[in-house]
Amino acid sequence: MPRPRLTLDRSTAPLLVFAGVVSVQFGGALAATLVPRIGAVGSVLMRLAFAMVILCAVARPRLRGRSGRAWGTVVLFGVALAAMNTAFYSSLAYLPIGVAVTVEFLGPLALAAVLSRRPRDLTAVLAAGLGVALVSGATDATWGRFEPIGLLWAGAAGVLWAAYIVLSQRTGTLFDGVDGLAVALVVASLVVMPFGLTSVDSWTPEILALGLGIAVLSSVLPYSFELMALRHLSQSVFGILLSLEPAVAALAGLIVLGQVLDGRQVLGLLLVVVASAIVLSAKREQDPPDAVTGSG
Numbered sequence: 001m002p003r004p005r006l007t008l009d010r011s012t013a014p015l016l017v018f019a020g021v022v023s024v025q026f027g028g029a030l031a032a033t034l035v036p037r038i039g040a041v042g043s044v045l046m047r048l049a050f051a052m053v054i055l056c057a058v059a060r061p062r063l064r065g066r067s068g069r070a071w072g073t074v075v076l077f078g079v080a081l082a083a084m085n086t087a088f089y090s091s092l093a094y095l096p097i098g099v100a101v102t103v104e105f106l107g108p109l110a111l112a113a114v115l116s117r118r119p120r121d122l123t124a125v126l127a128a129g130l131g132v133a134l135v136s137g138a139t140d141a142t143w144g145r146f147e148p149i150g151l152l153w154a155g156a157a158g159v160l161w162a163a164y165i166v167l168s169q170r171t172g173t174l175f176d177g178v179d180g181l182a183v184a185l186v187v188a189s190l191v192v193m194p195f196g197l198t199s200v201d202s203w204t205p206e207i208l209a210l211g212l213g214i215a216v217l218s219s220v221l222p223y224s225f226e227l228m229a230l231r232h233l234s235q236s237v238f239g240i241l242l243s244l245e246p247a248v249a250a251l252a253g254l255i256v257l258g259q260v261l262d263g264r265q266v267l268g269l270l271l272v273v274v275a276s277a278i279v280l281s282a283k284r285e286q287d288p289p290d291a292v293t294g295s296g
Contacts, residue, residue, distance in 0.1 A: 013232040017241040020222035020229070025101070025248040027217030029256035032092040034210055038199040040089040045189065045196025046203075046211030048085065051219035052185035061179035070174040077167040077180065078187025084160035086192065087153050094150025096259040098250030102135045102272050103151060105246055107158025108165055109272075112279045121279045128275035134268025135261075181223065239280025246272050 034043045091100040109128055113121035136151055171180035203211075229238070246269050253259035261269065 013229040014237060014241055016225045016229040017233065017238060018244070020225035021241060021245055021248050022252075023217045023225070024222040025097070025245060025252045026256065027214050027219075027222075028088075028092070028101070028249060029097050029252035030210065030217065031089055031214050032097055032253075032257055034207065034214065035089055035093050038202045038207060039196075040093060041086055041192055041195045042197075042199030042202070043089050043211070043214070044082065044085045045192045046208070047215045047218060048082065048185055048189045048192065050212050050215030052182070052189050054215070054220050055178060055182045055185060059178045059182045061175070061182040063183070067174075073167065073170045073174055074180055074183045075187050077164070077171045078184040079191055080160055080164045080167050081184055082188035082191040084157055084164050085188075087157035087160055091150050091153035091157060094147045095154060096250075096261065097253040097257065098246065098259065098261055098269060099135050099146065099265070100150070100154045100157075101249035102246040102269050103132050103154035104158040104161060105272055105276060106132055106155070107160070107162040109276050109279055110158075111162040111165060116279070124275040124278040128272045131268040131271030131275065134271070135265045136268075178223070178227070185219075237281070240277045243273050243276035243280055246276075 031043055031047065034046075038046070088100065088104060091104070095103075106125075106128060110125050113125040136146060171184065174180065175183070226238075250259075250261055250266075250269055253261075
């Protein structure tokens, strides 16, 4: 008797996006265990390098015949990718992953609201800002529970995520398929290599295996899942699903790292999730598929 096969359509594609969200956040939780051992930049290099090798082997990007504009755009995209991941991984050395992702999420959320110019979206961003204040403890006596440098790194990651989104859109118009991402991963790996290789003496087989797992969970699987799902989903549905990232990050932090958020932080996280769903679900159908992907 033949086994039933899962057909990807509008009813099943959301499961693939959610799988991508879970994959990237649990990859981030695993990265939080790697950062203390080889540092943030070493962890970023390992993730990017493994992802680069896998994606380039699969995609085999075409390099000839590219314009100067295309090369300039993809190089900036790669630099943004390297900087975004370095900032996010640096924040994991100081913050629970649920807090780091919640703060980081303000970047793409604010960008989407500014581009939409709708009062409702701007109000949602203000609500998300209140949520971040609750998560970080800025509204009560617990302010100071997290080192300010961690919050600054997460905020920087959010700004860089917004830049990543803009450059991702431009790269998508100049390169076919995943060619642009594959080339950007090469650039990103080269950018962090001089700094990340300082930890190479600590790269044991166990750490290399962990780095490979992080690359697959954080880069290869989520991007592949999203690419397949977006052929059957509207940007509005995709945006709502992506908005679950802070909540899934908190769950990953609890399961993998034993990180527990208090009631006030959970309320703040939910404010960010709801605000994100409001803003990102309103994205226009003509936006590029990867317009809101690529979180740390």
